[in-house]
Amino acid sequence: MTEVVSWQRRPFPSGLAANAVHLWWVELSSRTWRVETLRSLLAPDESARAVRYAVATVQEKFVIGRGVLRLILGRYLRASPRHLRFAAGPGGRPELAAPGRPRGFRFSFAHSGSAAVCAVTLHRDVGIDLERMRSDLDFMAIAAGYLGPAEVVHLHRTAPSLRSATFYRYWTRKEARLKARGMGLATAAEHDCHAPDTALGLFDQPVPEPGYVATLAVEGVDHRISRWLATPTLLELSARTS
Numbered sequence: 001m002t003e004v005v006s007w008q009r010r011p012f013p014s015g016l017a018a019n020a021v022h023l024w025w026v027e028l029s030s031r032t033w034r035v036e037t038l039r040s041l042l043a044p045d046e047s048a049r050a051v052r053y054a055v056a057t058v059q060e061k062f063v064i065g066r067g068v069l070r071l072i073l074g075r076y077l078r079a080s081p082r083h084l085r086f087a088a089g090p091g092g093r094p095e096l097a098a099p100g101r102p103r104g105f106r107f108s109f110a111h112s113g114s115a116a117v118c119a120v121t122l123h124r125d126v127g128i129d130l131e132r133m134r135s136d137l138d139f140m141a142i143a144a145g146y147l148g149p150a151e152v153v154h155l156h157r158t159a160p161s162l163r164s165a166t167f168y169r170y171w172t173r174k175e176a177r178l179k180a181r182g183m184g185l186a187t188a189a190e191h192d193c194h195a196p197d198t199a200l201g202l203f204d205q206p207v208p209e210p211g212y213v214a215t216l217a218v219e220g221v222d223h224r225i226s227r228w229l230a231t232p233t234l235l236e237l238s239a240r241t242s
């Protein structure tokens with residue numbers, strides 16, 4: 001696997017090779033994005049979901065995340081971000097709805113705190129998870145209920161000062177794997193979620209902002225992972241985006 005480690009600000013990738021994994025970091029801040037322009041890109045069900053978030057900042061982050069996801073996917077597909085349609089794939093994994101979905105085009109999206117990350121691939125299952133590390137969580141209790149037995153034992157043996165980071169690493173690895181396979185809560189009971197999935201590679205990701213942990217799960221071998229920072233300039237966001 002070859003990697004370009006930094007997060008690029010430009011140019012927009014000229015294409016998506018069969019072995020490429022493109023990651024996009026999105027700052028969910030109204031200081032960066034024109035929220036109302038992004039809101040205008042949402043489908044009716046997304047707008048309805050947005051207004052159900054009673055806390056204004058939470059609603060804003062949802063609108064920015066979903067709007068920027070549409071901008072990114074629209075650029076790859078040379079399609080209007082407003083006209084993209086999402087559908088639930090296996091296990092509830094979001095996919096682009098046919099017609100217009102190019103064969104093999106996959107994406108995964110995660111958000112936490114004030115950031116989101118999106119992964120894009122061709123013909124390879126992909127899952128990304130992002131977590132902002134919190135100091136107020138009883139993560140040992142969560143680990144006992146959610147992580148595998150070996151991971152829990154390892155956490156107990158880890159120096160207390162390193163436990164939080166280790167917990168978030170295990171957590172994001174697991175969520176990334178589940179998301180790549182579309183194993184959401186709805187299907188969790190049907191699967192052994194601690195069973196190894198040797199067809200998926202797990203790659204801990206560097207993050208451009210401290211305090212976050214991100215892991216990528218991707219099918220196959222010989223990946224080339226590249227990373228971009230999503231900005232209005234790079235995504236050519238203007239008030240006229242159609």
Ligand SMILES: CC(C)(COP(=O)(O)OP(=O)(O)OC[C@H]1O[C@@H](n2cnc3c(N)ncnc32)[C@H](O)[C@@H]1OP(=O)(O)O)[C@@H](O)C(=O)NCCC(=O)NCCS
Binds near residue numbers: 111189
């Ligand atoms: C659905 C789930 C993956 C979301 O994870 P989360 O940490 O709450 O939130 P994230 O920000 O990482 O991911 C959210 C995004 O994942 C995507 N997503 C939703 N369902 C998904 C699924 N079944 N598969 C893959 N991606 C999914 C969506 O793009 C969503 O974005 P949205 O909130 O804007 O709609 C998570 O709640 C879940 O179900 N995890 C599995 C838990 C489980 O099954 N545990 C038992 C052990 S097997």
